Amino acid sequence: MAANKAAKEQKYDRQLRLWGDHGQEALENAHVCLVNATATGTEILKNLVLPGIGAFTIVDGHKVSGEDVGNNFFLSTNSIGKVRAQQRRLWELCGGGSCCGFAPDKLLDNDPEFFHRFSLVIGVQLPESTCLRLGAVLWNAEVPFLVCRTYGLVGCMRLVVREHTVVESHPDNALEDLRLDQPFTELKNHIDSYDLDSMEKKDHSHTPWIIIVAKFLEKWYSEHNFQMPKNYKEKEAFRELLRQGILKNENGAPEDEENFDEAIKNVNTALNATKISSTVEDIFSCDLCDNITAQVGQVPRKNTALNRSTKMRSVSHHVHQIFLSR
């Protein structure tokens, strides 16, 4: 068991560094359904199988034609005539998968609930009527539906999903929470322990940039009614204030003070008002917060109650991102 786990960590190392082990877990718990194993469909599936999707099922009523072999990397000439849903090569890539040789329309006629079990359904090259029928079933079952179409060098895709919850958003640029506008006691005392004006050059140039920003913020406050610089113009004025603070040599030229350069560079991120973000506030002000039911705590694999209050994420062309945020 442990050996298996270690081997998987090794294999997925490069992607774990993007979405972490929770993302990976979500991927491995997912079961995707592909309708129509065309070249586009198998390409999509390949890209899901490689990062370790838990399971996939192919629904395809067609038999393999010569045309399919020409543009599908996973089919060869000896597949012609066989059930297209049986994609042996793809199964080899991931060690298994299931297939259903019925056409989607047949399934919708006889057993629409067949589709309820999936985390996501991908429909490729579907006629509009099938799209509409399948779409209705999936919308009611709250299963995301990704519709794709390609034609020569042109293609399109459309994601149909009610709501998608993001808990671990892996932000690229987390803003600093420095509390410079509301320094806590220990911070205030520490800042006060520095006296820039009486320092020699050595110490002046080695004072951490946060202290510098804090000190000049105090100056700014006294001239601006205790308001932090808010817009670009004010922040630029604040930066200029910092620039003026750089020590000058005998000729009046500014010395090389890297800490001041750092302070100037970081003005945008350091001067953020200390407050709770609006997206977090929205969640807490939603009435569902007052009526917590058993469902709300559930891992929202199929977009349950918690989701209704959160905003929908922008659509990404990386299909698997749906699984990577819980």
Added chain:
Amino acid sequence: MVQLVGPLRKELADSVSSCRVLVVGAGGIGCELLKNLVLTGFRNIEVIDLDTIDVSNLNRQFLFQKKHVGKSKAQVAKESVVQFCPKANITAYHDSIMNPDYSVEFFRNFALVMNALDNRAARNHVNRMCLAADIPLIESGTAGYLGQVTIIKKGLTECYECQPKPTQKTFPGCTIRNTPSEPIHCIVWAKYLFNQLFGEEDADQEVSPDTADPEAAWDPSEAAARATASEQDGDIKRVSTKDWARSTGYDPVKLFNKLFKDDIMYLLTMDKLWRKRKAPLPLEWSELQKQGEHSHFSLVEEMLGGGLKDQHVLGVYGYSQLFSESVKTLSSQLAERGAGAELVWDKDDPPAMDFVTAAANLRMHVFSMNMKSRFDIKSMAGNIIPAIATTNAVIAGLIVLEALKVLSGDLDQCCTIFLNKQPNPKKKLLVPCALDPPNLNCYVCASKPEVTVRLNVSSTMIQTLQDKILKERFGMVAPDVQIEDGKGTILISSEEGETEGNNSKFLSDFGIRNGSRLQADDFLQDYTLLVNVLHSDELGKDMEFEVVGDAPDKAPTPSTQEEGKNITNGNKDSAQPSTSSTGNNMHDHRKLLDAETGEAPAKRQRLSQQQHADNEDDDDLIALD
């Protein structure tokens, strides 16, 4: 009436099926690219890669399976493709593209060259070969969710080296040896330590306390005295670290106490360093063992805590154990290889990675920094760039689309394309940018390339000129150098052994002084560079030379709020580790640019120009072309 073969005009389809193309690299982009080429109808493909398959490749390099681990990437890629497409005529080379066998003539055989590389040195080299052969080159790169494709055509576009690329961030020696303040300093120290103990000893990778640190001195005259004293004072420097370790039989306890107790106590005597900094706290082996035995933590207990083992942070006792175990393993590996053997550090080699994890963490603890998990240390030490299948798939698709334009002779329709993580304000994920014309002052593709280098002629050795300046900085592989003194005095010959005697001599020994000019040639790359020498006695701290006109090392990287655009160069040039701090932030643009792999400056200017052209868009279509 236009005849079609599939979605292509017949003329183009015929070119595609008959031309020869070269794919450099059979990794993430390479695998996807080979598949795309073959499905588009390309039939004569040559692929080259010097690497072998690793387990960590299997999450995206789909031509490889577990059974192929250890085999040649180029070879297995060819075999897998041929299975899926027997008609394809593929030649695989398990070799380095920098091998002189791949001459300008070799490159001239191809209609098109496509890079699928992960390091700057190879990209520089292929850039020059394609310029010399005048063959179009499609360059690309990916990192995490980001990717980029561009075209390089001599005389028409910028070459790969037209814009200066930020060089690898290095840290001053005294920061590494005396006053580390960030985890990365400790990780660099640990990698140096590995080399000092088990690998190739490098004078630039000292780990012992730096007595010549100017900051340690109370006044300038003392600094000078310290500098001379450290040169004379034998016991730390005269005996090499490896020899000393060998004399103790690589005893982990003795090593531990020297590095984390004795050396730290020595640093404490340099009291000026600790006036404004938190002083380091020495560790002692036997004390630590006593504490460890009483503590409730054990390695096993921590592992059972669930989650990925690698992401746990052990306690200082745990890391002392890890240090001891890895030292034993590595020293016996070394012994097995016999006299004069050297180990090479590899992030995917468990004992080597364990050693760096342990040593770095112990040092972090000594200097009051929070310790890090093996997972995070591996990212930083190994310059790991996260990678997934989909980004490579998209980029490989774009490469082929650009290739079709090139083959149709429609170079004016080619552009640079960026793949972003979020849609831009115009809702585009894929953003095309106009190609730039060549930089007339480019030190590679200008008609008579020239640079000016500032250095100290009396203290710069010929060896440094060859290795650090011409090879590392200017990307030459086998330079020949002569002085422009009317006599054509030869300084360096690419023929082995011919000028070895010159290596440890100084430039001034050959009469080189301020204003001298050197002609450097790399005949393989068909590249001549004129180097103007500017003598200076006062170079920056730890700087051996400076290229005049370069962006200075501390040039601000784009702020976290800008979208830095970059071709990501991969992780193979790991002189210094990347500065990224946590696994989850790997796709921070700023960190990508800071890392040695970081590339081209933000191209925002170009984007706004392009937006004018973007007015006619069909928003429901994702612009692929």
